[in-house]
Amino acid sequence: MSVSPFTLIFEKAGILGAASVMNAVILTAILSAGNSGLYASSRMLYSMAVSGKAPKIFAKVNSRGVPMPALLATTAIGGFAFLTSLIGDGTAYVWLITVSGLAGFIVWAGIAWSHYRFRRAFKLQGHDVSELPFRSKLYPLGPIVALVMVLVVIAGQNLEVWQGRADWLTVFSTYVGLLAFLALWVGHKLITKSPGVKLTDADLSRTID
Incomplete structure (x- = not known):
């Protein structure tokens, strides 16, 4: 330093x-x-x-x-x-850093999507927003903008792709975390055969209490 x-x-x-x-x-x-x-x-x-x-x-x-x-x-x-x-020239370490960094964006995308669906489910199940101790004043625009921004950042991890000069090995190493997430999510759905949760059926009791 x-x-x-x-x-x-x-x-x-x-x-x-x-x-x-x-x-x-x-x-x-x-x-x-x-x-x-x-x-x-x-x-x-x-x-x-x-x-x-x-x-x-x-x-x-x-x-x-x-x-x-x-x-x-x-x-x-x-x-x-x-x-x-x-080990080696540090390539494996760079891949791990890339995967963990992209995982953070995936988590924030999930947070934004969960917030959006939670508020919709809350109202569809007959509750009033005033029941919530903490309320986002920017809903529904806030989570939507956050989700779009996160997706833009994820897509822009390799600007070279959009400029027509992509190094496909670098592209793969950048998005391998996203591929792993999708593989695990699809695998979980196939193995557990768990259906999607409708907004009217979402269990909000623990959140409300």
Whole structure:
């Protein structure tokens, strides 16, 4: 971090070891992000196990309520992802970063779509919006705009495609996360034979309570 603008500012201010200070700040931020990531991912895996969407072993907790099997599994996967940066020329690591980055956009698209459908289902089932403790003033435009923007960002991950000079290996590596998501979603539908949920049949009781 010797050429960071923050480092240069600290050096101009006469602070010795500015690069080391910035490295310490960045390391602290990385550890914080890793800690929150492990917490969230282990609890998601635990929740999936409790609801029957993951192996039951991940639903076990220790005496302090920590889902250790889920935590160990997510830690192992995170460790493997880190090791890929040390293997070869780092191509595998770049692919993993690309997949995880696109997954974030997919999640936000799901949030926007869920919000849009939730409010519609809420009204169709005879409820009034005033019953909700928190209400979006921009509904329905807000979630629609958010969904469109996310889809535009996903489509624009490889501008070269639209400019007629695409590197198809790069395109595949960019959208492999989307392909994996679609494969898992279609596979889940085929295996469980679960139909789509109509707005009038959506279970909103836990949300309302």
